[in-house]
Amino acid sequence: MPKLIIDNREIEVPPGTRVIEAAEMLGITIPRFCYHPALGPVGACRVCAVKFLDGPVKGVQMSCMVAARDGMVVSTTDPEAADFRKSVIEFLMLNHPHDCPVCDEGGHCLLQDMTVSGGHGLRRYKGNKRTHNDQYLGPLIQHEMNRCIQCYRCSRFYQEFTGFHDLGVMGIGSRVYFGRYKEGTLESPFAGNLADLCPTGVYTDKPSRFKGRRWDFERRPGLCIHCSLGCHTVVCSRYREVMRQEARFSEAINGYFICDRGRYGFYYAGLDERPRHGRADGQEISGEDALKFAAQRLEKIRSAYGPDAVACAGSPRSSLETLTALKRLCRKNNWRGPAYFGERETAQKVRAAVSRFSSETAVSLRDVEQADFILAVGADPVNEAPMLALAMRQAWRNGARVAVIDPRPVSLPLEFEHLPVRAELAEFYLGTLVNETLNDKAAKAGEPEAQKFCDVISTLSARHQVDITELAHVFQKSQRPVIICGMAPLPEPVPWLVADLVSALRTMNKQAGLFFILPGANAFGAALLSETEISFEQIITDIETARVKALVLVENDPFFHFPDRQRLEKAIRKLELLVVADCLNTPAVGAADIFVPTLTVYEAGGTFITAEGRVQHVGPAFRGGIPITQTGKGDHPPREFRPDISGGDVKAAWQAIAILAGDSESVRKNWLTEAHPAFADLPDVNKFPDDGICLDLKTDTTAAQFSCDWPTEPSEPKDGFELIFTDLTFGTEELSTYSPCLQEMEKKPCLFMQSRDAAELKLSDGDVAELKTAGGAVKIPVKVVENMAPGVLILPRHRQVEWQKLGTRKLRKDQIRKVRMG
Structure with a gap:
């Protein structure tokens, strides 16, 4: 490792380190404008000049462009270098408008800082x-x-x-x-x-x-x-x-x-319309009183019908504290639940993914950037997890090949091979790869595993006129492959198959990694806490059969995510009591008999587990209460002296649940330990490391759990279409749909359809199609594309689309017709 001297201080740095970076390691900040650690050097601004006094480089040079080498002696304060920097900054300021008093960058403007530190103070x-x-x-x-x-x-x-x-x-x-x-x-x-x-x-x-x-x-x-x-x-x-x-x-x-x-x-x-006061039977009350009323009425229903008559449902957007408090509430009262996911299929897939989690195979976004091959299965990263797409791009820039198996018209900011097949075929392909390529049978037959892998991929790709033979060979030669698996469009066994494939690749001496895209900020934690695969869909069934009489919803709006609006509305009307605790003004809040306001993550903080299995805690950003812009109606704060903050009596969701359960807030740490043994070693919230703690669930990945009897290749659909509900970057994620500026960023929602299917239905790009079921009709413009699977329709879960009316994932051809908009 090279050793050099900067301002009379010696330092040893890794090979390839730039002099500007070496100086930072010593606490010496060299002025810079164009240099950024993520973007690397470019030498455009010329303001990071230093003087090399001795060694392999001499004279004034740009510190971002010179790699550290043995024997270098560098001065950042040499008069010649300082004068050079001062002159450069003066040249840069010649045409600057000097509008600092009205510039929103003022106060965190690098130009301000560097102008002062560079010694330029006169405007000549x-x-x-x-x-x-x-x-x-x-x-x-x-x-x-x-x-x-x-x-x-x-x-x-x-x-x-x-x-x-x-x-x-x-x-x-x-x-x-x-x-x-x-x-x-x-x-x-x-x-x-x-x-x-x-x-x-x-x-x-x-x-x-x-x-x-x-x-x-x-x-x-x-x-x-x-x-x-x-x-x-x-x-x-x-x-x-x-x-x-x-x-x-x-x-x-x-x-x-x-x-x-x-x-x-x-x-x-x-938001002005955010609910900050409790409500019971249409009357506004305090949040504390709302909790008292809720406890009393829930006890009446329990006494009349038994504890099974009360059900609870949370959601993956809640903190770990809230999820565990809700689980404790159900355990303590023998209530049904809690359900953390909307549909049974989603609950099963997320639980399958988490059950196969291992710290050995789980990778971070930084690991994705270092991959030499990426296979995305059932994933649309730009729309589902945008920063993952950015990590994939960095891997591609470093030479990695990228392939996607997904029925949707996936778009990525990089070059990639796309295999647009139906969900059943994707499941069959993965099963074939696991069973026929990497299992013990292939090894016992004496056939080289790597060659068999290539042959199977080639055969499958030939069936659908997609030539990925070269890609198969790249996969076979890769040493750091990463498989990304989504949840939405693929069948339930896919997370298991993907985990098996990664395990098998590791037996081939590959440093294979696995990255799941989960449906929600705390979907990992919700899956860990789910003792059974109970879903909100099952609770709806229990309401319909009169087994459930009261429902408690905590930070959960089924009107946003449940795919059958007609069924949901009928079930809600059958309830004797609906209790809702939330920080959003949702349709569920409007339908509630008793409403309890809660704090947001900015006011309450909380613990969340990422898709990587990384536990992170964040504290409150500020004390909760109604903003002054609302209490003063945009002008001056109310001219009154009071000991409290207006709206400051609202509690975090987990605190509200603790009161409902009759528990003390001080036992929060015990809740986590009781909820799952993996949380026993978590530190106090005040001692959490900044980058969190990666869980180790002790999953055995030494042998892949292969399925030997895989079904035959599914046949082409004869009549009708599979309807896939999908996400968009803007307009489908619940919390961000309340953002006015992001509402302006939303693309106009449309129904994606493969060109051959569109021709069969006599639809063209831009036409308006009506999808009609017993639950209602949805009218939406058609977007005809080539890069998607035939036999499927892609409909976004957009806030402007009443997709819940359809109530089904299968459509016959006679349920789709061209219409004219009014």
Whole structure:
């Protein structure tokens, strides 16, 4: 490892370390604009100049462009280097508008910091400044091109790192321009990172514009709960309201960036219509009184019908504390549940995935970036877990091959091979790979496993005119393959098959990894706590048969996620009592007999388990209560002295459950230990490591659990279509649908259909189709594509689509027709 001296201090660094990085290891900050650890060096701004006094390099050089080598003697304070930096900054400031008093970047502007530290303090230039026209870039990013210093961070991140090309660099010389070829909303779901990356304020956060400076905000660590990845954020709040959210660096999880859904999905916490008072039989009461009424009425139903007449349901968006408190409540009272998932199939698939979890095979996003082959099965990362797509792109940039087996028209910001087959065929393919390629039979027959693997993939791909023979050989040669498995479109056995395939690959001396995409921020924790595969669907059945008379919903809105609206509404009407505890103004809250308000994660904190099996805890970002912008109606706070905070009596969901169960809040740690032995070694919430703790569930992966009798290849559907409900980046995840700026980002929902199926139904791209069932009709525009499986229809669970009316996953051809919109 090379040794060098920087400012009279010796340091030894790993090979390839840049001098600017070596200086940081010593606590020496060299000015920089273009350099960023995630983007690497480019040498565009010339402000990181240092002087090399001795060694293999001499003179003034850019510290980001020079790798550390033995014998180097570097000075960051040499007068020649300091004067060079001062001059560069002065040149950069010639055309700068000097609009710091009105610039939203003020207070966290790298240009401000580097101008002062570089010694430039006098404005000598008296000429006219170069000016540019700003562009409209959508609802998330404000463009102020006159502040640009041509550091190229934005174009390098947007095009090279994320793989989108609608924003870049244009012009030449002093007229270099960073923007779009024409005005319009940025296409990348990672565009919000431009506000964090830009060192000057060319790109600023539009939704939080003029709401405060950085020093005005309470800045606290946060966790994103809009998918199962658990990315790190910085929550910026003011006067009991989240104003903006930024990416927080995490080496193990999201690196330096987050997606736009995670960045802007927080607005549900501060909406005017957020319910902050309890309610019972239509009368507004305190949350504490609502809990008392709920306890009394639940006890009456228990006395009249028995404990089985009460059921509870939570959801994967709740914290681990809430999930365990709900489980404890059901155990203590012998109530039915709790159910954490909507449909039985979803509950079974998530439980199957978690049951095969092993710390040996589980990989992080950083591990995905290091893979040399990625196979995604039943996964649409851009729409389901956007930061996973970004990790896959980094692996592809490093030379990895990527393949996707999925019936949907999957799109990724990278080159990949797509096998668009029906769900049954995907299941059959995986079963064939496991049974015929990697099991003991193939080994006993004397056939080389690797060659057999290639032969099977080649045979399967030939049946569907998809030539992936070369891909099979790449897979066979790979040493660090990663298999990504989703939940939505594939049958129940697929998580088991994928886990078996990874286990078998590891027996072939491959460092194979497994990454599940789970349906919710805490789906992993919910699956661990599920003693049975009870689902909300089963509870609905019990209501229909009059076995359940009262239902307790905790942070769960079945009107949003349950796929049969007609059945749900009938079941809710049959209940004698519906108790709802939530922080959202949902249809379930409107239907509740008793409502109990709860705190959001920003006010209560909580513990969550990512899809990787990583337990993370985050504390409250601020004290709960009604924001001043609401109590003062946007003007001055109420002119009254009071000992409490308006709306500050609302409790966290787990605290409300504890009161309902008659428990003390102080036993929270005991709840976790009682709920599952894996939680016994978790530290106190105040001692949680920043990157969390990876669970080790002691799963035995030494031998793959192969199925020897796999069914024959399924036949083509003769009449009708399989209806697959799917997610979109914006508009289908529950919490983020309450965000006004993300509502503007939503793409118009449409029904995806394969071209041959569309021709058979006499539908063309842009036509409006009506899907009609006994539950109702849905009218939606048709999008005809080639890259999806025949015999299926893809319908997003979009908030603007009444998809729950259909109540089925099978449609006959006569239930689909072309209509005219009014």
